Amino acid sequence: MNIVVCVKQAPDTAATVTVQDGKVSWGDAPLVLNPWDEYAVEQALLTKEEHGGKITAISLGPEDAKEALKTALAMGVDEAILVSDPAFAGADTLVASKVLAAAISKVEAVDLIFFGRSAVDSDSGVLGAQVARRLGWPSLSLVAAVNNLSPEGGTIEVERMIDEGRQIVKGSLPVVVSVVKGINEPRYPSFMGIRKASRAEIPLWTAVDLGLTAVPSPAMTWPEIFAPLKIETKCEFIEGETPVVIAEKLADRLMEEKVI
Numbered sequence: 650m651n652i653v654v655c656v657k658q659a660p661d662t663a664a665t666v667t668v669q670d671g672k673v674s675w676g677d678a679p680l681v682l683n684p685w686d687e688y689a690v691e692q693a694l695l696t697k698e699e700h701g702g703k704i705t706a707i708s709l710g711p712e713d714a715k716e717a718l719k720t721a722l723a724m725g726v727d728e729a730i731l732v733s734d735p736a737f738a739g740a741d742t743l744v745a746s747k748v749l750a751a752a753i754s755k756v757e758a759v760d761l762i763f764f765g766r767s768a769v770d771s772d773s774g775v776l777g778a779q780v781a782r783r784l785g786w787p788s789l790s791l792v793a794a795v796n797n798l799s800p801e802g803g804t805i806e807v808e809r810m811i812d813e814g815r816q817i818v819k820g821s822l823p824v825v826v827s828v829v830k831g832i833n834e835p836r837y838p839s840f841m842g843i844r845k846a847s848r849a850e851i852p853l854w855t856a857v858d859l860g861l862t863a864v865p866s867p868a869m870t871w872p873e874i875f876a877p878l879k880i881e882t883k884c885e886f887i888e889g890e891t892p893v894v895i896a897e898k899l900a901d902r903l904m905e906e907k908v909i
């Protein structure tokens with residue numbers, strides 16, 4: 650099977666994010682492989698272990714997004730490709746999906762593409778579905794389990810995690826699958842994997858390499874970026890000898906604060 654896994658580099662979720670002069674900063678905190686994408690990489694590895702084949706990790710981003718690709722290589726993917734070009738700066742998801750679909754079309758005979766559920770920074774959670782639409786392939790989102798995959802029969806059956814419970818959906822290959830946390834337990838990169846990744850040559854594909862002579866303009870803009878308002882919270886314990894006394898005191902306080 651030819652498997653592609655799309656990964657993004659994102660700030661560490663433990664980073665303190667600030668906004669200054671309309672620019673977002675996470676200080677010296679490291680950029681890491683988007684945590685949701687670890688599940689996508691793991692699912693690609695499990696699929697290859699069961700069915701054989703090759704896994705290519707692709708990331709669209711600046712030069713240092715190679716670090717996220719190195720993490721995927723260290724976990725065990727076979728190849729990694731960075732898609733990067735000054736023309737892609739300011740790309741919204743419509744542009745990003747066009748670029749990624751062009752890159753995936755350049756990889757030979759892909760059967761299956763894994764995405765994470767969403768990127769922890771922009772968090773739109775739509776890129777997998779958009780890429781599927783661009784390629785004209787089915788999109789299976791919020792996938793919590795792959796029950797059956799038949800490369801020979803060209804079919805897949807998955808369980809989708811929805812509010813009401815689990816939904817079983819069948820689809821045909823080639824297909825785009827976005828996975829949720831809990832589908833697997835991502836492995837830690839092995840020592841050998843880290844060594845392999847540190848020596849790996851990661852090819853860079855530009856707009857010209859992808860045949861994208863005219864990169865479309867983003868359909869969305871960010872007119873203003875500001876930090877959310879700080880909300881001061883104070884905790885007060887209402888005490889009393891009986892539940893009735895406590896309830897009366899609570900009601901008085903709520904009226905005092907004009908809550909009721």
Ligand SMILES: Cc1cc2nc3c(=O)[nH]c(=O)nc-3n(C[C@H](O)[C@H](O)[C@H](O)COP(=O)(O)OP(=O)(O)OC[C@H]3O[C@@H](n4cnc5c(N)ncnc54)[C@H](O)[C@@H]3O)c2cc1C
Pocket residue numbers: 655656657658683685686689707708709710711737738739740741742743745746749763764765766767768769770771772773774775776777867869870871
């Ligand atoms: C007006 C505007 C300007 C922007 N300018 C920039 C910019 O200059 N530089 C920039 O980096 N971003 C920019 N972005 C953000 C960028 O468009 C999004 O990060 C990108 O389209 C993916 O959306 P998302 O992060 O919400 O991913 P989601 O849709 O939440 O991600 C779902 C999954 O898609 C995959 N994925 C997400 N992003 C990538 C990627 N880059 N490569 C490979 N796989 C991926 C991962 O598997 C991820 O789990 C901009 C967005 C807007 C709206």
